Amino acid sequence: MRSRAAEYELVTPGTLAGVLELMAAEPGVWTPMAGGTELMVQFGAGRLRARKLVNIFGLAELKAIREEPDGLWIGAGTTYTQLRCSEAVRRGYPLLARAAGWTGSIANQNRGTLGGNLVNGSPAADSPPALLAYGAELDLVSGRGVRRVAYDKFHTGYKTSVLQPDELVQGVWLPRSAGHGVEYLRKVGPRNAMAISKVALGAVGSLPEGKIAGVRIGLASVAYAPLRCVRTEQVLQGAPLTNALVEDARACLLGEMAPLDDLRSTGRYRAEVAGNLLEEFLGQLRKGANPAGKSMEKERYG
Numbered sequence: 635m636r637s638r639a640a641e642y643e644l645v646t647p648g649t650l651a652g653v654l655e656l657m658a659a660e661p662g663v664w665t666p667m668a669g670g671t672e673l674m675v676q677f678g679a680g681r682l683r684a685r686k687l688v689n690i691f692g693l694a695e696l697k698a699i700r701e702e703p704d705g706l707w708i709g710a711g712t713t714y715t716q717l718r719c720s721e722a723v724r725r726g727y728p729l730l731a732r733a734a735g736w737t738g739s740i741a742n743q744n745r746g747t748l749g750g751n752l753v754n755g756s757p758a759a760d761s762p763p764a765l766l767a768y769g770a771e772l773d774l775v776s777g778r779g780v781r782r783v784a785y786d787k788f789h790t791g792y793k794t795s796v797l798q799p800d801e802l803v804q805g806v807w808l809p810r811s812a813g814h815g816v817e818y819l820r821k822v823g824p825r826n827a828m829a830i831s832k833v834a835l836g837a838v839g840s841l842p843e844g845k846i847a848g849v850r851i852g853l854a855s856v857a858y859a860p861l862r863c864v865r866t867e868q869v870l871q872g873a874p875l876t877n878a879l880v881e882d883a884r885a886c887l888l889g890e891m892a893p894l895d896d897l898r899s900t901g902r903y904r905a906e907v908a909g910n911l912l913e914e915f916l917g918q919l920r921k922g923a924n925p926a927g928k929s930m931e932k933e934r935y936g
């Protein structure tokens with residue numbers, strides 16, 4: 635059953651200070667609405683519990699993309715269209731630009747925001763594997779100030795996070811040291827467009843003097859939330875890239891995730907494919923280069 639619009643209130647303070655004031659006065663009462671591509675689906679289906687919505691779409695304080703000497707700051711209100719068209723994102727963090735291009739349709743990309751994707755917290759969301767691989771951090775803002783948290787510590791459970799009821803995600807920080815060497819991102823879904831991933835893996839790393847360095851791995855659709863594969867990274871870090879190591883890393887990755895059976899796939903399939911993607915990344919690390927575009931293709935698989 636559709637929702638009745640008259641039962642909802644939507645306000646537009648127009649400034650970040652105005653939004654935060656409202657949220658501080660009644661914590662948990664006001665739900666921020668950015669692009670609305672998640673919230674309006676819930677509204678359309680009669681499932682939107684929040685009755686008081688505060689519009690944050692287009693807020694200048696949440697929109698900038700700023701290049702700084704040691705990294706890139708991306709406002710949480712940045713849309714996918716802005717992400718995939720940004721020269722700074724494409725040049726410095728190409729996996730994120732590519733993931734933005736995979737997300738939904740052009741209409742979704744024009745409205746949907748990076749912050750909305752992260753706070754919504756779907757385990758299958760498209761931005762997280764790239765953000766985890768790049769070592770992203772989030773700026774959380776409230777009337778009490780700004781605090782920065784590592785993105786791999788943001789999700790605490792299925793669609794839950796460390797975000798407090800009076801806080802917004804203001805922006806995403808991507809450190810510049812990230813992303814050197816081989817960068818890998820592959821999403822496996824039922825088709826090439828408008829598909830929710832069955833598994834996706836993003837990774838960066840390099841192989842100076844035959845030993846793995848700077849490796850970071852992010853996985854989607856294999857746990858209650860996007861997953862940084864810390865134990866697998868530890869197995870790989872500093873080790874010579876031998877066939878035995880690849881097997882050890884694959885076994886470790888399988889132990890680190892908890893893939894579910896659901897309507898989109900089985901846990902067994904997800905585990906197998908995640909292992910294959912890890913091997914593909916390590917194969918590219920061995921070659922030392924991305925084979926012409928293949929690593930970043932969204933693939934139909936099986």
Ligand SMILES: Cc1cc2nc3c(=O)[nH]c(=O)nc-3n(C[C@H](O)[C@H](O)[C@H](O)COP(=O)(O)OP(=O)(O)OC[C@H]3O[C@@H](n4cnc5c(N)ncnc54)[C@H](O)[C@@H]3O)c2cc1C
Pocket residue numbers: 665666667668669670671672673674675690710711736737738739742745746747748749750751752753754758759760761801802803804828829830
């Ligand atoms: C047809 C369709 C296809 C889609 N395809 C994909 C896809 O391929 N891949 C994918 O990953 N997602 C997909 N999505 C999901 C959705 O588009 C994205 O998750 C999008 O990024 C959500 O952003 P939004 O700004 O629209 O969020 P909203 O709907 O505005 O908000 C979502 C949640 O985040 C909160 N929120 C938003 N911004 C902030 C902020 N700055 N601080 C604190 N809380 C905030 C809201 O309160 C709400 O709880 C799809 C959705 C639809 C309807």
